[in-house]
Amino acid sequence: MTNKRNLIFAMSVLLSFGLCQNAFAQFPGGGQGPQGAPQGAQQARPAFQGQAPQGGPQGGQQARPQGGFGARQPVTFEPTDITPYFSPSTKKPMAPDSEGFIRRWLLLEPITKSTIRNSNTPFVDSYIREQFGMQYFPNQMTLIPRDGDVVKVDGKDLKWHALDSKLYNTKLFRFATSLENSDRYGILFWAVTVINCDEDIENIRLAVGSNSASMWWLNGEEAVILSGDRRMVADDATSKRLTLKKGKNVLRGAVINGPGMSDFCVRFIDENGNPVKNMTITNE
Amino acid sequence: MKRQNTILGIAALLSVFTLNSNAQVGQPFIHDPSTIVKCDGKYYTFGTGGGGLISEDGWNWHSGAQRPGGGAAPDAMKVGDRYLIVYGSTGGGLGGGHAGRINTMWNTTLDPQSPDFKFTEAVEIASSEIDEDCDAIDPSVLLDPTTGRMWVSYGTYYGFIRIVEIDPKTGERVKGNVAKDIAIDCEASALIYRNGWYYLLGTHGTCCDGVNSTYNIVVGRSRNVLGPYLDNVGRDMLKGGGRMVIAAGDRKTGAGHFGRYVEEEGVEKMSFHWEADYDQGGRSVLAIRPLLWKNDWPYAGELFKEGTYEIESERRGYALELAVDFVRQQGGRGMFGGGATAGPQAIEEQSLIDVYEKWPKDNIDVRIGDYMFRPHQKWTVTAVPEAGGYLGGQYYKITIAGTKRALAATADREVITVPQYTGAAEQLWRIEQLTDGTYRIMPKEVPGCDEELVLMSSGDSTPSLGKFDFSSDNYKWNFRNH
Numbered sequence: 001m002t003n004k005r006n007l008i009f010a011m012s013v014l015l016s017f018g019l020c021q022n023a024f025a026q027f028p029g030g031g032q033g034p035q036g037a038p039q040g041a042q043q044a045r046p047a048f049q050g051q052a053p054q055g056g057p058q059g060g061q062q063a064r065p066q067g068g069f070g071a072r073q074p075v076t077f078e079p080t081d082i083t084p085y086f087s088p089s090t091k092k093p094m095a096p097d098s099e100g101f102i103r104r105w106l107l108l109e110p111i112t113k114s115t116i117r118n119s120n121t122p123f124v125d126s127y128i129r130e131q132f133g134m135q136y137f138p139n140q141m142t143l144i145p146r147d148g149d150v151v152k153v154d155g156k157d158l159k160w161h162a163l164d165s166k167l168y169n170t171k172l173f174r175f176a177t178s179l180e181n182s183d184r185y186g187i188l189f190w191a192v193t194v195i196n197c198d199e200d201i202e203n204i205r206l207a208v209g210s211n212s213a214s215m216w217w218l219n220g221e222e223a224v225i226l227s228g229d230r231r232m233v234a235d236d237a238t239s240k241r242l243t244l245k246k247g248k249n250v251l252r253g254a255v256i257n258g259p260g261m262s263d264f265c266v267r268f269i270d271e272n273g274n275p276v277k278n279m280t281i282t283n284e
Numbered sequence: 285m286k287r288q289n290t291i292l293g294i295a296a297l298l299s300v301f302t303l304n305s306n307a308q309v310g311q312p313f314i315h316d317p318s319t320i321v322k323c324d325g326k327y328y329t330f331g332t333g334g335g336g337l338i339s340e341d342g343w344n345w346h347s348g349a350q351r352p353g354g355g356a357a358p359d360a361m362k363v364g365d366r367y368l369i370v371y372g373s374t375g376g377g378l379g380g381g382h383a384g385r386i387n388t389m390w391n392t393t394l395d396p397q398s399p400d401f402k403f404t405e406a407v408e409i410a411s412s413e414i415d416e417d418c419d420a421i422d423p424s425v426l427l428d429p430t431t432g433r434m435w436v437s438y439g440t441y442y443g444f445i446r447i448v449e450i451d452p453k454t455g456e457r458v459k460g461n462v463a464k465d466i467a468i469d470c471e472a473s474a475l476i477y478r479n480g481w482y483y484l485l486g487t488h489g490t491c492c493d494g495v496n497s498t499y500n501i502v503v504g505r506s507r508n509v510l511g512p513y514l515d516n517v518g519r520d521m522l523k524g525g526g527r528m529v530i531a532a533g534d535r536k537t538g539a540g541h542f543g544r545y546v547e548e549e550g551v552e553k554m555s556f557h558w559e560a561d562y563d564q565g566g567r568s569v570l571a572i573r574p575l576l577w578k579n580d581w582p583y584a585g586e587l588f589k590e591g592t593y594e595i596e597s598e599r600r601g602y603a604l605e606l607a608v609d610f611v612r613q614q615g616g617r618g619m620f621g622g623g624a625t626a627g628p629q630a631i632e633e634q635s636l637i638d639v640y641e642k643w644p645k646d647n648i649d650v651r652i653g654d655y656m657f658r659p660h661q662k663w664t665v666t667a668v669p670e671a672g673g674y675l676g677g678q679y680y681k682i683t684i685a686g687t688k689r690a691l692a693a694t695a696d697r698e699v700i701t702v703p704q705y706t707g708a709a710e711q712l713w714r715i716e717q718l719t720d721g722t723y724r725i726m727p728k729e730v731p732g733c734d735e736e737l738v739l740m741s742s743g744d745s746t747p748s749l750g751k752f753d754f755s756s757d758n759y760k761w762n763f764r765n766h
Contacts (some may be wrong), residue, residue, distance in 0.1 A: 124609035207743055226745065228610060228653070237651070238743035240698050271750065273742075273758065 013141035047079040047178045048088075081177035085171045089147065089162035093196065093280035100267035100275025101168040102193060102251070106145050106283050109158040110176050110187035111136055116258040117186025123213040123256065128227055131188065132215045132254045141220060144192060144250060144284060162283045169209075169232060172255060188256045191264070195249040196280045201268075202243045205278050206251070209236040210264040214255040218242060232263050235273070244268065244279065264279035296318075307561060309678075311670070312337060312345040312570040315492075316357035316422070316472065319543030320555045320675070321367060323394040327675065329555065329570060330358045330369065337570060343673025345570060353387060353406055356490065357422040357472060360394075363434075367391050368455055370436055372421030373406070384420030386410040386438050387766045388455035409457040410438060410448050417443035418463075419471075422541075426475035426482075427452055428509060435509055437484065440471035445486060445521075447475070447510060453578045466511040467504070467521035471539040481505045481580055484513040484521060485529065487540040497538030497559035502526025503582055516581065524751045529554075530573065530584035535562035544575060544674065550718045550754025552577075553676050554584060572676030574717035585717040588677060591765055592664045592685045594655050598722050598760035599741040603655035604663065606684065606701060608650050608730075611658070634658050636686045648701045650691065652745050657766075660684065663691070665763070671712045671728065679728055681705050681713040693727035697737060697749045713739075715763075722760035724752055 094104045113131070116122055137143075137151035137158075145151075147162035165171070170191070176184045206223045208216055211232040216224045216239075223239040230236070255264055268276040314331040320342075321328050328349045330336035333356075336349025351358065351369055355614025358371035373385045387406040395401055412420035419440040426435045434452040439445040445467035449458040467473065483505045489498035504513035504521040512520045519525030530539045538559020545553040552575040560566040574585025582602070594602040615631040636659040643660070655661055662685040671679035682691040683705055690705035691713065698728045705711055709729035717723050725739040730749060737749040752759050 121612065125607065126609050205742055224746075233744055235743045237745040238748070239746075240696060241746070269742075272753075273756075 047081055047180075048083055077177065077184070079180050080174065080177040082174060085167060085174040085178075086163040086165055089164050090284050093282050094164060095280055096267065096275065096277045097168055099168060100269070100277050102195070102266050102281055103165040103168070103170070104193055104283060105165070105170055106147070106192045107161050107163055107170070107172070107175055108145070108190040109161070109179060110172075110182060110184075110189050111153050111158065112156075112183045113181075113186045113188050113256060113258075115186070117183075118259060120212045120258040120260070123228055125225065125227045125228075125269070126179040128213045128215060128225070128256060131256055136188075136190075140190070141217065141252065144194065146284065148187070168234075169263050169265035172257075172264065173260075176262065185257070185259045187262065188254060189262065191253045191255070192283075193251050194282045194284060195244060195251055196282060197244045197246055197249065198278070199246050199248070200243055200275060201278065203241045204244065204268045204270050205237040205241060206239040206266065207269045208238070208253075208264065208266050209233040210253075210255050211260060211262055212257040214253055214254040214264060216251065216266070217247055218251050219245070232261075232265060234265050235267075235269065238269065241271075244276075276282060288297050300527055305655040307563065308339075308343060308345050308570050308572065308676075309673075310339070310344040310346045312571050313347075313558075313564075313567055315549040315557055315568045316541050316577060317543065317555055317557050317570050318360040318369075318541075319424075319474075320545045320553075321360045321362055321394065323362070324398075325368065328360065328394045328396065330360055330371075331557075332356045332358075334589050337417075341672050342572070342675030343678055348396065348552070349394065350401075351389075352403055353389070355387075355421070359424045359474075359543075361425050361427065363427060363452055365392065367394050368425065369403070370409075370423040370425045370455075372438065374421065374425060381414040382412055382416060382440075382442050383414045384412045384418075386420050386423045386435075388450065390455060398415075403513070407454075407456050408448050409436060409455070410446070412439075412443075412464060418446055419443060420446075422472050424474040425450075426477060426509070427487060428477055430483075432479070433509075435475055437466065437473040437475050438762075439467075439473065441469055444468055444482070445470050445473045449494045462501045464510050464756070465522065466513055468522045470502075470521070472501075474542040474544070475509070476544045477509075478577070481507065482513075483582065484511070485542040485582075488523065488526060489531075489538070489540075489541070491540065491559065493538075493559070495537055495560040495562065498532070499538035499540040499559050500531035501529040501539050501542050501556060501584075502531050505580070527581065528583055529643055530556070534587070536560065536569075536571070537562075538568075539571070545572075547675065548752075548754075550720070550752075551724070553717060554582070554703070574676070575719065577718065577719045578721075585721070588665075588680075588715045588717070588723075588763075590664075590666055591763075592662050593763040593765050594657070594661060595663050595682075595725075596655065596764050597652050597741045597744075597747075598757040598762060600652070602652040602744060603661045604747060604761075605649060605653050605658075606643065606649045606660040606689075608639075608643050608648060608658075611642065616641065640687070645703060647703070648689070650699050650701055650747055652741060652747055659686070660743060665713075668707070668712060671707070672759040673717075674714050677714065677716060680715055681707075681711055682713050682725075693730045693737070693749055695731040695733070697730060697733060699747050699749060718754065720760075722762055724759055725761055726752070 058195045136153045145160035149160045226237045316332040318330040327339040334354045337345045338348045339345040370746040389406045390404040412418040419442040423438040437447045444465035447461040448463045449461045470485035474485040485503045489500045504515045506513045515525035516527040536558040543555040554575040561569045576583040576585045664685045690711045692702045693710040712728040714726040738752045740750040742748040
């Protein structure tokens with residue numbers, strides 16, 4: 001979502017440099033202009049530092065854009081600690097949390113989308129269908145990656161990370177900021193998880209909130225699309241009634257965001273909006 | 285008043301006329317209607333003079349209900365598997381004597397065509413004599429859900445409104461029960477109970493004067509069925525108190541004879557008559573309105589009016605819209621509205637022409653989103669008279685304004701828009717105001733589904749169909765014209 005802070009900062013940049021793309025050349029996030037080549041091939045690693053930064057999950061060591069109108073202060077970001085937000089996944093099957101939210105995900109390091117770094121306004125349905133319809137890596141819609149697998153996107157190696165969120169939502173932004181040399185704005189994430197059921201669970205809905213736009217597929221079928229410049233709101237959009245089949249179900253999502261905090265939350269709900277929890281979650 | 289002189293005139297008023305779209309259709313001509321009662325799928329109401337109305341759908345009414353005894357202003361109630369009729373077998377008149385009799389009788393069906401249709405012999409439960417401070421007509425019956433006891437109120441402007449207790453098994457007066465005065469200056473009283481309160485509704489104003497009738501329905505409430513019934517400023521109805529529930533409007537005058545009909549939790553209707561409908565020659569007609577409740581006071585809801593609206597979800601406040609690409613408009617961007625060259629020039633709203641050709645031509649999904657008064661969010665709601673109706677309302681089509689693209693229910697219990705309205709049952713919508721003032725929107729049919737489902741928010745941004753639950757805002761909508 002584009003918030004006022006982003007807008008003010010963006011305007012300050014524009015005021016300083018005029019409406020030219022060069023203004024973005026030194027935009028925080030690392031070494032790549034909007035039309036530039038992808039970043040170097042150095043593989044990013046999430047920064048697990050073993051303890052939460054002061055201030056808890058909302059604190060962190062992130063340098064923030066400073067200044068208001070007419071001010072421009074380039075900011076250099078350092079990787080932030082991922083620990084308050086994620087822990088490495090284990091092999092032990094995981095249950096949804098008490099509210100049914102699914103916290104175990106395989107997350108691909110973000111794909112750079114420089115053209116939307118400064119705005120979420122392009123995220124109409126046709127645009128995000130086009131963006132999520134592109135093939136970024138082989139077997140994109142069927143792959144169940146393993147932790148550490150690497151795919152090459154636009155010449156850049158991106159790694160899959162098996163993570164368990166410590167929050168009901170999955171803070172993609174903090175995943176990105178924990179990586180070295182990763183963009184944090186103007187990015188597209190892929191997420192995969194595996195839902196295991198002892199029996200068919202019928203007439204339930206996939207309920208998603210995301211910041212910003214996203215699409216979700218269950219067992220290869222499109223389930224939900226969230227277009228526009230969105231906030232992450234629990235149960236924002238739902239699928240039609242669907243069935244989680246007995247055995248393994250693959251849930252796949254893609255989230256795109258310009259400026260702002262990228263995240264999502266996902267759960268299944270029943271006819272009355274209550275969480276569905278009789279399942280386990282694995283990453284294989 | 286009513287009464288003897290008007291009773292004779294009622295039958296002559298029952299003739300066919302063209303009706304406007306806001307009234308009950310058919311031949312809804314009645315005076316002093318009883319509470320509406322449903323029997324074997326049909327709706328019945330009884331009036332002064334012995335007859336009454338029947339409707340198969342609650343919208344199209346015709347004469348045909350029958351009861352013996354004549355007299356004035358009956359009330360009706362289903363009690364167990366029987367139907368109780370309470371009526372005044374006489375009519376006093378303000379300028380005449382005031383000897384009156386209140387009677388009860390039973391039937392196992394209200395359908396005159398049924399072989400079981402046979403009223404029991406009437407039993408007198410209350411009376412008034414000439415020059416007594418009461419005029420024993422216009423009864424109303426209440427079965428107290430908290431105690432199982434049954435009460436009848438009766439009376440007119442001439443003296444007191446009184447309450448007596450009757451046996452809900454026999455319909456006879458409880459032995460030893462003494463009538464109690466509970467109001468003055470009313471007639472056509474009605475007793476109801478809700479949420480720990482007993483309500484006494486009465487009709488004030490002038491009866492039976494055609495378009496000049498000032499009849500209006502007022503209410504007081506009490507924690508005790510025997511009163512005191514106080515209005516919203518604490519004034520006892522024995523001192524003439526009463527808060528207005530409904531009076532003249534919409535080219536109709538003389539609201540009287542309140543009756544409450546509870547369809548289900550959150551869906552209530554109030555029946556009454558208009559003394560005169562300007563669009564029907566000034567005759568007296570049956571009226572049905574949504575019954576609303578606010579701070580435990582009853583209010584008359586509004587008849588739904590055709591128009592172009594935002595359909596706003598009560599869940600989040602977002603607007604029902606076509607799932608099409610948002611088309612940006614120019615203007616207002618930069619400097620937070622303070623641009624140096626910006627002048628106070630009006631910006632035209634986005635028009636249908638600006639976006640229509642960009643929309644798909646076949647079915648388009650619907651979703652719920654931020655209201656921006658854009659063409660894909662404006663819905664025109666139009667009555668479909670030939671589609672029939674339901675209790676107090678008719679069916680509507682809901683189309684994107686300026687187009688024939690129509691909202692439709694689907695066999696998988698979802699909603700879409702189809703490019704062309706065809707009149708199919710899944711494109712017809714029942715729109716009912718709920719007791720909290722919001723609306724429920726129900727397709728006439730869901731293909732392949734026997735359940736009654738309503739438009740709902742399965743998520744903030746996703747509409748669907750589901751079984752109505754008044755306790756959840758997921759099933760409620762608002763029609764906003766702004």
